[in-house]
Amino acid sequence: MFAFKSQKYSFFHMQLLGDQQSECGESSTVMFYNNMGVLHHAMGKPNLACHYYQKALQEDTALTSKKDVEISLWVNGGSRYHEIMYNLGISLLYAGKPQQAFECLIVAVRRYHRNSRLWLRLAECCIISHRGSNETDFDIKQKKKEFVIECIGTNENQKIVLTTNLSKDKKYSTESQSYAVPVPTLEFAILCLRNAQLLLPSNSVSSPVPLLVKPGITPPAPPPSPGPAPSNSIHTEDVTNLRNSILIANAYVSLCLGDYIMTLEYSENLLSQPRKSGIHVLLAHLYAAESLVLLDKLQEALQHLHPEHIKDLSHELPSDSASSDEAPLKTNPPFKWFPSTRASIVALFQYNLAVVMTIRGQLDQAATLARQIWQSSQTTQVPAHILMLVLYIELKLGHVDVARSLIKQYSLQYRFV
Known part of the structure; x- marks a missing residue:
């Protein structure tokens, strides 16, 4: 999510200038609507943010599709179509509309195909389209209506037929189509996550080493590496979070597709990371345990189900200096997490x-x-x-x-x- 900066207009003057363009082809109206969308997204109002992004898209399209005048080269170059589609896709994903978000992000990735975070967002659209929430698995009042599917006979001879499966999840697609077809399926999510992992920026930031350092003076920290467009600069902590998110998403998708060996590999890879959030650790143990059960390795599965793994339940990374025992424990999951x-x-x-x-x-x-x-x-x-x-x-x-x-x-x- 990013805001536009004009070379000529300040943000607070955009709403007064109307539909004007600078020498570089920038439209104040497009920037105004986009930045309003960014602000509303930051305030936790993704649906209202989508409204402003759609207005920005309409204005941007109108500027580059005028038929009665000749379109200057710098006007076409000033188009923000793909950046706005990126923003719109993120807000749609936050608004709980993964399929619409997928359609927007698949357009953005045509231009920003080297962005690891964008490929992860596409995979998240596929995952949420497959299963938006697990709240139904905790709704006993609803599920208990599905326990008995039929009663045969009456009185003492009555027989009760129980259901064989309470889950309605479809493990994988049965349609005969290539995994590379851009549709929000788990199979396509595997390809997105593979791209996200291959394009992951390096943790190390290359910067010039000062030749002379005065005693007692700490040299300045290296600047963050520039992120691939349209992302902002990426810090070391961002790369760590991104890597962990890709690993845990890979573990979940592999588990859903029945690839239990890869599920175990991704889960153990995450658990071996030097820094990981409590929620990611929790999910890694659960996915590893389930894969081991399905691989008939029950004794190993028990090791992942020990209560000691339920400690810090936050998305935040522990600090480098403090150990997990010294860090304050958060006993409640993050906002909008379920179980709550x-x-x-x-x-x-x-x-x-x-x-x-x-x-x-x-x-x-x-x-x-x-x-x-x-x-x-x-x-x-x-x-x-x-x-x-x-x-x-x-x-x-x-x-x-x-x-x-x-x-x-x-x-x-x-x-x-």
Whole structure:
């Protein structure tokens, strides 16, 4: 996200000048609408920002498509079409419109194809189009209506048919098309993330070393490296955050596409980074554990589900000097993060732990843990799949009456005789 700077007009005078152009072909009206969009985006109003960007696009297109006059070369050169499309795509992504954002960013990437962050944003559009939120997986009231799919017979001979899968996720595309086709799919996200990783700027910034340094005087810090257009300068911390975001996105997409070996590789790569945020560490452990379970490496999966991994739950990188133990812990996830409390995240780890125990045949331990999670559902958001796990464990332990009682209590779409 960036604002335009005019060589002739100040920002505060743009709204008074009308549709004027400088000698370099810059339009005050285009810059005014774009900068208003930047301000509203910064204030957390992405929908209003999109309105101003669309106005800027209309003005920019009108200036470069006049048919009654000859378009000067510097007028065409002053067009800000691709920069505004970049801004519009980012605001649409923040506004929860990933497919529209994808259409804008795919236009911008034709010009700024060397921008690593832009390729990451395209991948995020694909990911959000695949799955916009995981709140439905914590909505027990809604999910419990899907537990029973059919009842056969009546009275004592009644049989209850349970669903085999609560998840509605589609793992991968079944259409016979190339992965390189620019559509918001997980397959295309893999290509975007590969480009983002290859174009990632270096952490080191090359700058001239002073020949003479006076004793006791610290030489000035090297300037940030110029970022690829249309981004601003990139600092070392920005590169670290960008690398970690690419790794965790790769881990998620690979997991969704069934490439569990690559999921594990990306997760372990992130965990080996010297600096990473608490949220990225949390996700890396969850993705690594799930991939190990699917690879039938249950003992290794248990190591990633230890409660000690739930510490700092922020997006911020720890400082270089302070260790993770010395840094202040944030026990609540970032804004607009779901699950929204640390207690819910603990319940999520416990649920996955109970699943691993069940697969290993440790049914008594799994039953105890599952009951604890179910009891906490009265005050905490817990995975809705916990009820299905409890039913499965009770049936495996031979407690048919307990399972039947749970079904009667929480399945509201059937009347049992």
